[in-house]
Amino acid sequence: MSDLAADAAQDQVAASLDAADPLAPLRELFVLDDGTVYLDGNSLGALPARVPKRLAEVVSREWGQLGIRSWTESGWWEMPQRVGELIAPLVGAGPGQVVVGDSTSVNVLKAVVGAVRIARERAAGRPSGRDELLLDEATFPTDGYIAESAARLTGCALRPVAAARVPEAVGPRTAAVLLNHVDYRTGTLNDLPALTAAVREAGAVGVWDLCHSAGALPVGLDAHGVDLAVGCTYKFLNGGPGSPAFLYVRSALQERFDSPLPGWASHADPFAMDPAYAPAAGAARGRVGTPDILSMAALEEALTVWDGVRIEDVRAKSLALTDFFLRCVAAYTGAGAEVAVRSLTPAEHARRGSQVALLCDPAERAEGVMAELIGRGVVGDFRRPGVLRFGFTPLYTAFQDVERAARVLGEVIGGPR
Numbered sequence: 311m312s313d314l315a316a317d318a319a320q321d322q323v324a325a326s327l328d329a330a331d332p333l334a335p336l337r338e339l340f341v342l343d344d345g346t347v348y349l350d351g352n353s354l355g356a357l358p359a360r361v362p363k364r365l366a367e368v369v370s371r372e373w374g375q376l377g378i379r380s381w382t383e384s385g386w387w388e389m390p391q392r393v394g395e396l397i398a399p400l401v402g403a404g405p406g407q408v409v410v411g412d413s414t415s416v417n418v419l420k421a422v423v424g425a426v427r428i429a430r431e432r433a434a435g436r437p438s439g440r441d442e443l444l445l446d447e448a449t450f451p452t453d454g455y456i457a458e459s460a461a462r463l464t465g466c467a468l469r470p471v472a473a474a475r476v477p478e479a480v481g482p483r484t485a486a487v488l489l490n491h492v493d494y495r496t497g498t499l500n501d502l503p504a505l506t507a508a509v510r511e512a513g514a515v516g517v518w519d520l521c522h523s524a525g526a527l528p529v530g531l532d533a534h535g536v537d538l539a540v541g542c543t544y545k546f547l548n549g550g551p552g553s554p555a556f557l558y559v560r561s562a563l564q565e566r567f568d569s570p571l572p573g574w575a576s577h578a579d580p581f582a583m584d585p586a587y588a589p590a591a592g593a594a595r596g597r598v599g600t601p602d603i604l605s606m607a608a609l610e611e612a613l614t615v616w617d618g619v620r621i622e623d624v625r626a627k628s629l630a631l632t633d634f635f636l637r638c639v640a641a642y643t644g645a646g647a648e649v650a651v652r653s654l655t656p657a658e659h660a661r662r663g664s665q666v667a668l669l670c671d672p673a674e675r676a677e678g679v680m681a682e683l684i685g686r687g688v689v690g691d692f693r694r695p696g697v698l699r700f701g702f703t704p705l706y707t708a709f710q711d712v713e714r715a716a717r718v719l720g721e722v723i724g725g726p727r
């Protein structure tokens with residue numbers, strides 16, 4: 311087949327995949343520019359169309375007119391738990407276990423220190439103290455920095471290990487283990503059920519960072535017995551820049567969850583203004599201070615796009631999109647290109663998140679290639695040392711977007727044609 315015929319063939323495949331896509335109508339729920347292929351929803355999700363109106367209403371009516379009364383009359387004070395309940399089904403959590411607030415970084419601190427404290431309480435009286443904190447060695451930097459501080463705060467030794475090696479590394483000294491569900495750079499999906507089981511069997515407490523999986527694939531927190539988890543809401547949950555993160559604490563552990571940031575909003579009776587601290591029951595125990603109402607309102611409205619959407623269908627489309635992208639990249643790039651690209655993202659579905667990371671050779675060209683792609687309306691991002699990242703949000707990404715992105719990539723890096 312000639313190159314032109316191959317392009318036409320991928321074009322036609324894309325059109326028929328879009329025609330058969332049950333999630334295709336959801337694209338209408340987002341503000342997207344038709345001239346741009348937006349493949350950066352794994353960093354900042356697109357704007358859901360209903361958010362601006364809702365935000366304007368919160369500002370003008372709830373803040374402007376009701377003012378202080380909105381803490382009760384507009385339900386502001388309960389928002390962290392209420393929005394948590396909207397996220398819960400998307401990550402496989404039953405009610406009362408997810409609370410929204412603060413950044414992921416802050417929630418990592420709460421969860422990791424809380425996990426160490428739970429592990430130590432369980433081990434109390436036993437000879438081997440739990441004094442080790444295992445950390446996914448490929449982690450996003452903020453988790454690494456915070457884990458290091460959490461280790462100092464709790465007197466633990468921090469040990470970085472490859473996620474897949476956790477079953478061999480975890481042992482009687484391990485207090486807590488901090489892992490990423492999907493690796494931010496390569497898009498590798500770690501085996502949450504197996505790793506959670508290994509951590510539990512060793513008597514340690516696991517903390518999962520779901521930033522790159524929440525809203526992209528089924529997580530099954532309750533089904534897999536996850537202890538604690540955190541995640542951000544501005545990627546696949548489309549909550550907006552800096553929208554508050556979430557914290558999951560399994561029901562069975564909530565009584566023992568001892569937050570290192572016991573702010574007044576996590577008090578059993580915050581408005582009693584009692585000088586003595588008494589933790590709230592349930593998910594509210596994970597709160598800290600005054601919630602960020604405007605961002606949380608944007609997130610709450612953004613989550614309405616999930617009404618009637620099954621995360622399993624999202625996962626099926628995500629895999630189809632990334633499969634198709636890899637296929638188009640193979641068709642449009644290759645021998646003779648000035649820059650060679652090789653996928654760092656696993657080909658196996660069971661090990662793939664909702665992004666594709668392409669390593670450039672030479673690596674120094676990657677940043678320029680991404681700048682050129684963005685200039686031509688294909689928005690992904692660049693991560694050192696030479697990775698082009700493309701995130702696929704099934705709620706609004708079409709197969710025709712995917713074909714166009716790969717075709718433009720082929721044009722930018724040069725190739726056989």
Ligand SMILES: Cc1ncc(COP(=O)(O)O)c(C=O)c1O
Pocket residue numbers: 413414415416450452453490494519521522542555
């Ligand atoms: C895995 C992971 N954890 C944490 C963060 C960021 O946390 P924060 O929302 O606190 O900036 C990111 C991305 O920003 C991430 O990819």
Ligand SMILES: Nc1c(O)cccc1C(=O)C[C@H](N)C(=O)O
Pocket residue numbers: 352353354450494495521552
């Ligand atoms: N959180 C971000 C931000 O505030 C600015 C720019 C990018 C980000 C990101 O989300 C980075 C992201 N976690 C990553 O996977 O690289």
